[in-house]
Amino acid sequence: MTASRKHALEPVAKPQPDAQIVPLSQRASAQPPYFAGLNAEQREAVEALDGPVLVLAGAGTGKTRVLTARIAHILATRRARPQEILSVTFTNKAAKEMKHRIGALVGGTVEGMPWLGTFHSISARILRYHAELVGLQSSFTVLDTDDQLRLLKQVIEAAKLDVKRWTPRHLAGLIDSWKNRGLGPDKIPAGEAFAFANGRGAEFYAAYQQRLKDLNAADFGDLLLENLRLFLENPDILKSYHHRFQFIMVDEYQDTNVAQYLWLRLLAQGNHNVCCVGDDDQSIYGWRGAEVDNILRFEKDFPGAKVIRLERNYRSTGHILGAASGLIAHNQGRLGKTLHADGGPDGERILVQGVWDDEQEARAISDDIESARVRGQKLNDIAILVRASFQMRALEDRFVTLGLPYRVIGGPRFYERQEIKDAIAYLQVMYNPANDLKFERIVNTPKRGLGESTMQTLHAYARAEGVPLFHAAKALATSDELKPAVRKTLSGLTEAFGIWRRSLDAMKHTDLAERILDESGYTAMWQADKSPQAPSRLENLKELIRFMDDFDTLGGFLEHVSLVMDAEQNSEGDRVSIMTLHAAKGLEFDHV
Template sequence: MEEILKQANEGQKKAITHDEGPALVVAGAGTGKTRVITQRIAYLIQQGKAKPENILALTFTEKAAAEMEERVDVLLPYGYVDLWISTFHSFCDRILRDNALDIGLPNNYKLLDETQAWILVRKNLDLFNLDYYRPLGNPTKFIHALLKHFSRCKDEGILPEHYLAYAEEIKLNSGSKDFVKQMSLEGVDEAEELIKSEILRVGEVADAYHVYQQLLLDNEALDFADLLIYTLKLFKERPLIKKRYQNQFKYILVDEFQDTNFIQSELVKEVAAPKNNLMVVGDDDQSIYRFRGSSIENIMQFKDFFPEAKEIVLTDNYRSTQEILDLSYKFIKQNNPHRLEASLNISKQLKSHLDKKGIIEHLHFDNNGNEADGVVQRIIDMKNNHSDLTWSDFAILVRANDSAEYFVSKLDEFKVPYQFLALRGLYSKSVVVDVINFFRLLDNYHEGSAVYRVLQFDCFGLDQLQVVKIIHHAGRKSISLYDALTRVNTVPGVNDETITKIRNVVVLINKYTQMVKSKKISEILVTFMHESGYVKLLAKANTKAARESLRYLDQFLKKVQAFETAEAENSLKDFMSVLKMEMDAGNSGGIKFNPEEGPDMVRVMSIHMAKGLEFKYVFLVNLVDRKFPTDKRSEAIVIPDALLREKLPIGDYHLEEERRLFYVAATRAKEGLFFTSANDYGGAREKKLSRFLLELGYEKKDLIKSEQEKVVVNQNKSFIDQLVVPKSFSFSTLSMYQKCPFQFYCAKILKIPTPGKAVFTFGNVIHRSLNEFVEQSVVMENVIQGNLFGPAESDRRIVLTLDQLYEIYEKNWLDDWYEDATQKKKYYKKGKGLLKAFYEDFVANKPNVAMLEQPFALKLNNYKIIGRIDRVDSVDGGVEIIDYKTGTPKDESKLTADDKQQLMLYQIAAEEVMGLKAVKLTFHYLENSQRVSFLGNDKQKEKLKEKWLDVINKIVSKEFLATPSSFVCDYCDYKDICPYRKI
C-alpha cells in the first residue's frame, strides 16, 4: 500500500483512499487522473476491500481500457482472475451475451457498426414508408440523418413506443393554442398547413424508428446504441439480474464522466445502487463530445443526484508550464457561470510542477499556404537548434481533418517525417482508387471513367495525349471507350507504340474478365497487380509514398479477404455492391497505422483525437473566424423537447463547447504553444481572427513572410499545355468549373463518358413537355385571336386540356437511367403532379408568352457565352425571364449569389443581345407552383461579368487544380477515379 501512495500528492491520496459512498473527482488537465483510477483499484484489492471481480471500471475507448489494465497489472504483483475494466459498450455487450434471452433477444446477435446499419436500411428502404425523408432524386439522402437521430434517441432513453405515442399526442392536440404557441406559429397565416406538415413529419420519423428497430430484431442484430438501452431495459425489467450485478460490483469507477450521455449515466446509477460506492472522475472543462451525444449536465448535476458525494479536486499539473496553464485558465473562465468551479464554489486553477518558462506565440501569415510553410519551417528550425528535441515532440492540431492538407503537403515537401492520424480515408488513396476502378472495369468494361483510370496506370506506360485522342474518337463515333480500345488501329493520330500497348492492355482486361467467373477476388487482385507490373514499379521506387501505397494495398487486400470469408454471396459484383453502399454511407475506409514507422514523427491530428495526449510543442492552426470556433450546426433531425429526458443546457452551448475544445488543445502543450492564422483561405473575403484569439488579447500583427510558393496539385504541365479548351462557354460549364476545376477537366477537356442520372432524365422530360405544351398553346391561341370573331384580349383562354398535356408528357417520356421500375414509377407519378400544378397555374395566370427556349450568344471580351432561356413573358414595363425548376423550392431569402447566376446571365443576354428590358427574373418551382423573383442591378451584373471572365481566363490558362469538398465530391460523376476526392 505504501508503494502505491508514495508518489501520490495529497489530492490524489484522498481519491485513492476514499472509503465508501459517492465521490466526484474533478481532475484538471495533466493532473494524473488515470493514475488515480488505477491506483485506487489496486488499493481496494490490496486492502482486502474488494476482489478484482468486485470492481467495475468504465471508460470510453478500448485504448484507455487497455492502458488501465496494463497499469493495474503492474501494481498487482500476484495477478488477478477477472478484472472488469472496459468501455461502456464492451461492458453492456458482456452483460447482454449472458442475459439477452431474459428480455427476448438472441444472445448470438450480430453487432452492427454505422456503415453496416446504413447498408441494412438501404437494402430494406422500401419497408420504410418515407415521403418527407425520401427525395426522389436522392432516395438515400436522409438515411444517415435518420440513423443518427435514432441513435440520439437511444442515448436519451427514448424508445420507438415513446416516439409513436408523442406523434399521436401532437396529432390529437394540433388544434390547441398551446401547440400553436409551442411551434411559434401564433399569428402566422399558413399556421394550419405548417402544423399539418409537422405532424406528418414527426409521424414519419416515429414510424421509421419503429420499422428500424423491428428490422434489427428480424435480422438478429443490434447497433451500438442498443447495447446500452437493452442493458438498461434488462436491469429495469429483471430486478433479480440487476441485484446479482449490484452485489458483484462493490465499487464502481467511471473515467471521463463529463463525456457520458443520459443512458450511460442511468446505467451507472442502476448498478451502483443501493450502496452507491461510485467514484466518477472527470473535468467539465474538457467535455467536447456533445456532437456524439455526451451530456455535460451529468457531471454538472452529479451533486444534485448525490448530495452526500465527497468532492476531491486535483489541481497539481505535471505536464505544462505555468504560463500555458495560466493562459488556458484565463481563457476557459469565459464559460462561467456554466462550470463546476462556479457552481460548486471550488478552485480549478492548475499549478505547474515544471521548473521551466513556457513559450506562447501568435504567428500570422498572408495565406494558408504560407501558414503551413511557416509552421513546418518553425518546427525544422527548433529541431535543428536543439539537439535534444525529436520530431515526436511536435504536434500540429487542427479543428477538422480537412484543414490538415496544406500542413501534410508541406511536411512532405520538406521531407519531415510525420503521421497524419486520420483513421479513415483508405478508399481515397490513389492505389486503392486504382484497384477499385480495375474491379469496376471487370464488372462492366463499358464504364468509361473506370477504363480511363486504368489507362493511367504507370505500369502500362501510355502517352496520355494519345489516350485523349482515343477518348475523343470514342465520343465522335458514339461508341464506348472500351470499344475504341479494341479497334485502336482505326483511331486517327494514334502511333504504333500506343497501338501495341493498348492491345496488351485489352488482352489483360479480357483475361481477367474471364478469370472473375471462376477465381476468388483476392486471387484476381494479387495476380493482376503482379502480372501488370504495378507492384514491381512500387517496390522499385522505394520511396515513402511507394511504401505507403504497398501498405494501403495490403490493407485493402485484407478487406477483400475478410469479405470473402464472411459473405456467402462473395462474387466481384457482390463485393462492389457492398463497397458502393459503404461509400454511399460515408465510410471512407479505415486505416491502420504501421507501428514499424517508428515513434519519431511529427503528429498531425484533430483536437478531438489529441485528447489525452501531450507534446512538448503544440501548433494550434487556422485560428480564424468560422474555422475555429465553427458555425453552430443543428442536427438534421432534432429530437422534440417534449421527449428529452436530460435537462437542456442553458446559454450558448455550441460556443462553450468550442471554447472547451480550444482549452483541450492548449493544455496538450508542455513547453510551447503556438497559435497560427492567415488572411486568405481561398474565399472572396479576408478572414477575421478567431474570437478566441481576441479573447486572449491577440490582434493581427505584421505578416510573417514565407519564401515558399503556395502548394498546388502537381500536374503534368507539358501534357496540359497541349490540350484544347472550349471556344465557347455555357452556364453549366462555368458553374462546373467554379465547383471544381478538375471535374471540368474530366468532363469538358478529357470528355470522359459517364452514366446518366434519373434526376436529369426526368428534368429533361419535364422541360420538353412544358415547352411543347406552352408552344402549342400560344400557337392555337394566336389562331383564335386572329379570327375576327375570336375572344378579346381580356378573355384569352388556354385551348389545350390537361389530358393533352399528359399526352405530350407521355410522348416525351424516357426510360433512361432509372434504378428500377419502382423509381421510374414514382418519378412518372411525380411528373404528372408537377404538370397538373403547372397547368392550373398557367390557366389561372394566362401569361403573355413572348419567347420559348430562346438561344443566345453573349460576347464577353473575346469570349462567347451561349445558352437558352426557358421562357420570356411580356409584362408591364418589359419582360419577365422564367427558368423552370423541378427541385426543392427555396425562399428568396435563402437564394445565394451562386443560385442567382443563371438567371442573371439570362438578364444580361436579354438586355445586351436581344435589346429587351428585363423587369423580373423568376425561378418557377414546379413542385408547388411557387415563384421566387428578383432582379440584378448594374453593380451585380458587372461583378458577375468579372467573375465569369476570371473563370474563363483560368480555363484558357488551363488551370485545372482540384478543389475537393465532401459536398461537391459526393455528387461528382468522377469521384470514383479522382485522386483528390473527399468522401
C-alpha cells in the same frame, strides 16, 4: 434539467456509514507501494472508498494513476474481489493501459477483472448473458456504421421513399441521438419525429429496430438502450448486478451521454460505492450526445457525495496553465478548480502569430518545424492541432512539397479497409448465418457470377419465408427458380460455410480463419490482382490473422472488432502528427 432527462431516476439515498470498516492505519504498518509518489489530494481520492465520490481531475493531474491506485487499494485491502469491481473507461486503449498499470502496482498480471472496459464492451457482455430477454440470441452481431447505413437504406427503400431526399445518414444521426438519450421508438417526442419523412421518424426507427432483431443484430446505441430495458423490465436481474458490483468507477464522466448516465444510475442504486472521475472543463463531446450536466449534478444525484479536486498539474508549464485557466474562467456552470504547475520554471511564453491566410500559416508552421529539426528535434515530438479536418489541406500540401514526413491522427482505420471488412464479413457469416448484411457483402466476393437478379430472388424468398438470406440461398440451391450454374454456386458456398462452422470447435480460430480465406478464393483474388495496392492488402490480411492470435476464441475477436473505438495509426518512422483538437485529447507532445 432538460427535456431529454425525463427518464432520470430519483436521487440515490445517502449511504449509511459502515461501523465495521477498519482504519487503514490499523490494517498494516508498512505503506503499500501504490501510495508511493501520490500527493495529498490523490491519496485522499484513493482511500475514499465508502460512499459516492466525485474526483474533479484537471488535465495532467494524474487521474489515471488515481484510478489504478484506487483499484489496487481495493484489492490489497480485500474490500472486493477483482470480479466485483466495475471500472468503465471511454476507450479500449484506456482500459488496456489501466489493466497494465494495476498489474504493475499489485505485482503481476491482473486476472479476473471481466468488468474493466468501455461502456459498450461491458454493456455488450451483459446483453449476451441475457440476450433472449430482449429478443436477441447470444451470438448477435454488432453492426458497424457502414452496415447500419445499408440497413437503413433498405428500410427507406421498402417504404418507397427517395433515399436521395431522405438519406440513410440523416436517419442514422437521428436514431443515434435518440438512443444516446435512452429513447426507444415509442418515446420519441412528437416534434422530433417530424425531423424525418414528414413526421415518420419514429415509424422508421421502429422498422429499423425490427430489422435488427430479424438479423440477430444490434448497433452501438442498442447496447446501452437494451441494457436499460433489460434492467427496468427485469428488476431481479438488476438486483443481481447490485450484489455483483461492490465498487463502481467511471472515467471521463463529463463525456457521458444520457443513456450512459441512466445505466450508471441504475447500477449504482444497489451499492453506493461509486466513484466518478472527470473534469467539467474538458467536456468536448456535446456534438455526439455528451451531457456535461451529468457531472454538474453529481452531488444532487448522490446526496452526501465527497468531492475531491486534483489541481496539481504535472504536465504543463506555468505559462500554459495560466493561459488555459484564463480562457476556462469564462465557462459557465463550472464546479470550479484552479490548476497550478508542480514547481519548476514557468517555461517559454505562448507565441501568438498573425497570418494572412492558410497558405501563409502552412509556410510559417513548416518553417518552424524545419528549424526545429535542424536543431535536433524529433518530428515525433511535434504536433499540429486544427479545429476541423478541412484545415489540414494546406498543411498537407506544404509538407508534401517539402518532403516533410507527417501522419494524420484520426484518419482511416485498419478495420475500415476493404480487405479487412471482407475477411471479417466471412468470419461473421460463419459465426452468425443470420447476418444478412455481411452475407450480402461476401456472397459475390470474389466474383461468383451472382448478379443483381439472383440477389433480388434471394431477397424475395427471404421476405416471403421470413428467413435470413443465407437460408434462402440454401433453399434455392435445390429449387428450379435459379439457373443450374447459379444453384451450383450457391450450393457450394452454403455447404462450405456449414463445413467451416462445424470446424469451429475442432480447429484453432486463426487456422480456421486462414482456411476460410483460402477456400473461399478470397486470398487468391488478391494474389492474382496486379494493382499496386494488392501486396499491402495481402499483408493486412496476414496482420489480421496474427492479431487474432491474441484472443482465445473467434467470438472474442469478433466482439473486439465490433467494439474497437481507437483509430489504427501507423506510428513507424519520425513524422509530424496532425490532428483535430478532439483527436488530440489525452495525447502529449513536447512541441504543439
